[in-house]
Amino acid sequence: MAERITGHTELIGLMAYPIRHSSSPAMQNEAFAKLGYDYAYLAFEVGADEIEDAVKAIRTLKMRGSNVSMPNKTLVGKYLDELSPAAELCGAVNTIVNDNGHLTGHITDGIGFMSALKDNDIDVIGKKMTIVGAGGAATAIEIQAALDGVAEITIFNRKDEFWDRAVSTVEKINTKTSCHAVLYDLADLDKLKAEMDDSFIFVNATGVGMKPLEGQSVVPDKSYFRPELIVIRCSLLSSGDKNAFHSQRGRMQDNERSGNDVIPGFRCI
Numbered sequence: 001m002a003e004r005i006t007g008h009t010e011l012i013g014l015m016a017y018p019i020r021h022s023s024s025p026a027m028q029n030e031a032f033a034k035l036g037y038d039y040a041y042l043a044f045e046v047g048a049d050e051i052e053d054a055v056k057a058i059r060t061l062k063m064r065g066s067n068v069s070m071p072n073k074t075l076v077g078k079y080l081d082e083l084s085p086a087a088e089l090c091g092a093v094n095t096i097v098n099d100n101g102h103l104t105g106h107i108t109d110g111i112g113f114m115s116a117l118k119d120n121d122i123d124v125i126g127k128k129m130t131i132v133g134a135g136g137a138a139t140a141i142e143i144q145a146a147l148d149g150v151a152e153i154t155i156f157n158r159k160d161e162f163w164d165r166a167v168s169t170v171e172k173i174n175t176k177t178s179c180h181a182v183l184y185d186l187a188d189l190d191k192l193k194a195e196m197d198d199s200f201i202f203v204n205a206t207g208v209g210m211k212p213l214e215g216q217s218v219v220p221d222k223s224y225f226r227p228e229l230i231v232i233r234c235s236l237l238s239s240g241d242k243n244a245f246h247s248q249r250g251r252m253q254d255n256e257r258s259g260n261d262v263i264p265g266f267r268c269i
Helices: 024-035 051-060 085-090 109-119 136-148 163-176 189-197 244-250 253-257
Strands: 010-016 039-045 065-068 095-099 102-106 128-132 152-157 180-185 201-204 230-233 261-263
Touching: 010 024, 010 051, 024 039, 051 065, 051 095, 051 102, 085 102, 085 136, 109 136, 109 230, 128 136, 128 189, 136 152, 136 163, 152 163, 152 189, 163 180, 180 189
Parallel strands: 010 039, 010 065, 128 152, 128 201, 152 180, 201 230, 230 261
Antiparallel strands: 065 095, 095 102
16 A cells, blocks of 8 residues: 555545444555555544544545544534535435535435446336335435435334334435335234335345344245345445355345345445
């Protein structure tokens, strides 16, 4: 890396706490080198009490931007000049872009998801999606899908700490986009089966299937998956496990035996 750093190299950050465990700097700097981009990517331990000053530093140091993770994703937006439509609706930011001092906040999980569909020649625009989950990534996917033109989104979630967020997401989609969204309790398996039968695509945007919930499924059995239903698993292992991508696909093996198209979660990066 040292041989490609010059006086023109621009800095990109990753601001979170804790963050020293992250493999993002290695991955991003390798990507920059491969693509010939004159950037350097570094991790900065920035907590909630420091994020305002950290945003000022982006301007002062003329950084090209920064990624943002916990605990700052829902806090940083108020210190920025502009939010993307998705970031505004989600109430969260994971990427800051600095255009000559003008800082724009984005949420990229949904963008990655929609790009993964396009890369796999899957056209969901004007069609119906059923998705399980109401956490941060799930919300970003639901919002971006609605903004991009998915016609109907049915959200299933347990009545847990994320239920109220799901209620709010449905309200935002129905009032701020042309998409129609509804929310159901994941415990209503008859409704889950009916909605999956009527959908073009089914998305599992929960941690079920990942450690410590490996071997589990949000769907009771493979009879729920008609052969033409596209099935996507969105979560990623964050442990740095070199087998993470392979395992991610392997956890959908029941669906694969049913003949479904399955897109592994790492495509959403």
